[in-house]
Amino acid sequence: MKAPQNRASGHVTTGVEPSRRFCVAPMMDWTTPHYRYMARQLSKRALLYTEMVTTGALIHGDTERFLHHNAAEYPLALQLGGSNAGELAHCADLAQQFGFSEVNLNVGCPSDKVQNNMIGACLMGHPDIVAEGFKAMQAATDIPVTVKHRIGINGRESWDELCGFIETVAAAGCKTFIVHARIAVLEGLSPKENRDVPPLKYDWVYRLKAKYPQLEIIINGGIKTVNECHQHLVHSDGVMLGREAYHNPWILTQVDSEFFGEPEKTVSRHEALEAMYPFIEQELARGVYLGHISRHMLGLFHGIPGGRQFRRYISENAHKPGAGLDVLRQALAKVPQIDAATAFTEA
Numbered sequence: 001m002k003a004p005q006n007r008a009s010g011h012v013t014t015g016v017e018p019s020r021r022f023c024v025a026p027m028m029d030w031t032t033p034h035y036r037y038m039a040r041q042l043s044k045r046a047l048l049y050t051e052m053v054t055t056g057a058l059i060h061g062d063t064e065r066f067l068h069h070n071a072a073e074y075p076l077a078l079q080l081g082g083s084n085a086g087e088l089a090h091c092a093d094l095a096q097q098f099g100f101s102e103v104n105l106n107v108g109c110p111s112d113k114v115q116n117n118m119i120g121a122c123l124m125g126h127p128d129i130v131a132e133g134f135k136a137m138q139a140a141t142d143i144p145v146t147v148k149h150r151i152g153i154n155g156r157e158s159w160d161e162l163c164g165f166i167e168t169v170a171a172a173g174c175k176t177f178i179v180h181a182r183i184a185v186l187e188g189l190s191p192k193e194n195r196d197v198p199p200l201k202y203d204w205v206y207r208l209k210a211k212y213p214q215l216e217i218i219i220n221g222g223i224k225t226v227n228e229c230h231q232h233l234v235h236s237d238g239v240m241l242g243r244e245a246y247h248n249p250w251i252l253t254q255v256d257s258e259f260f261g262e263p264e265k266t267v268s269r270h271e272a273l274e275a276m277y278p279f280i281e282q283e284l285a286r287g288v289y290l291g292h293i294s295r296h297m298l299g300l301f302h303g304i305p306g307g308r309q310f311r312r313y314i315s316e317n318a319h320k321p322g323a324g325l326d327v328l329r330q331a332l333a334k335v336p337q338i339d340a341a342t343a344f345t346e347a
Helices: 033-042 055-060 063-067 085-097 120-125 127-140 159-171 202-211 226-233 243-247 249-260 269-274 277-285 290-297 307-317 325-332
Strands: 022-024 047-054 076-081 102-107 145-153 176-184 216-220 238-241
Touching (some): 022 249, 033 047, 063 085, 085 102, 085 127, 102 120, 102 127, 159 176, 269 325, 277 325
Parallel strands (some): 076 102, 102 145, 216 238
């Protein structure tokens, strides 16, 4: 069918199914349109995900605001939080109307707020509800529908229960599972602690791929380097990075060459930021404060001389009334121009 128009930006998708060989995880307050636009300057092939958006927010809130994005962000997946099959179907249809490349169901978020609304990791205890929601989403859209989940939740942490979850949802038609290789502890740990405290069990994700070779299994959780990605790709179909891709976004410049066989990135960090100036000017003209944009760029010079001064200058000045591109130019002036491929360790 004809690629749908992105009503938020006036552009259309490419109609190409996204590759999940390398993905950047959905992260609340982090994978905003401003971060994603920057990430796309560094990698054209990495699959990007939005923050989780609940079905209630899309149906009863400002739909345009929640789904706003720029076509330059493609390939881009929308992550949904919800459990009502009819609402999920409606929002999956919205995802296609707004031009997203994929729609993903969140079955991994452990926060109390989403649990109380039957959203996120608690759904691992209700595989039939997940299967019903997936089936409704798939029927409502032509774009890929995927599920992101944990390897279990407290009280349901066995290998057999994980396999039961996979088999139930796969029977509804799901072919792609993005697996965070930790259980989620639904009581007593904060969402932040749930990303660190439960031990990683990468071998369980490997075993899933071995047991269900017909399924696409993407591994997520604690991955920090390109070398680690290559090791995981021996046993899985794709990797998903979260915090490392945010705090050290320059790692994305290796993605296209390392995982997709394309020429190495030759852009410098200065050039990558300067390439964003027209976009930033457009956002400022829309009334967006510079600080809401620049906070996502603080890691761009992670680990190189001048990086701390760059971050400090932006942190101290981007929030001031009328702050604009001059703040970024002054911050850039504090970092020496270096060759794109050169790596430094920050003192």
